Amino acid sequence: MRLKDILIREDQLPYSTKEEDKPFIIVYSNGKTKMSYLPDHGETKIITHQGQVKRVRFDEGEEFK
Template identity: 45%
Template sequence: MKMESKEVTEIDLSNEKVSSSHFVAIVSDGKVKMIELPDYGEIQIISKDGKVKRVKENTEELF
C-alpha cells in the first residue's frame, strides 16, 4: 500500500489551555475534535469513505 503525503497546515489557536498542551486536532465532516497526546504512545486515526471513523489511542509506560 502506497502512502500519499498530505500537506499539514498551521492554524491559530489562542485558547490558553490549548496553547499550553500538546494535542492533535481532527477535522472531519464539519466537526473538529481534539485529543491530547499521551506521554508515550500512539494515536491512530481510522477513516472510511474519506471521513474519520474512529480514533484509537495506544499508550505505554516506561519501566
C-alpha cells in the first residue's frame, strides 16, 4: 500500500478546510508544498521525474445527461 495515513491538525494547515467540504490533495516535493481541490468529475495525475514532482495534470469533465 503506497498511501499512508498522516496526522495533520487543522491549525497546522496553511488554509482553512472549514470553508469548503471538498476533497483536496497536498503535494510536497523539493521543499515546496502545494494544495489543490480535486475536480468534481475528472482525473488528477501527479507526474514525477527522478523522484521529484514535475507537474500536476487535471483532466476535468462534465456529465452529459
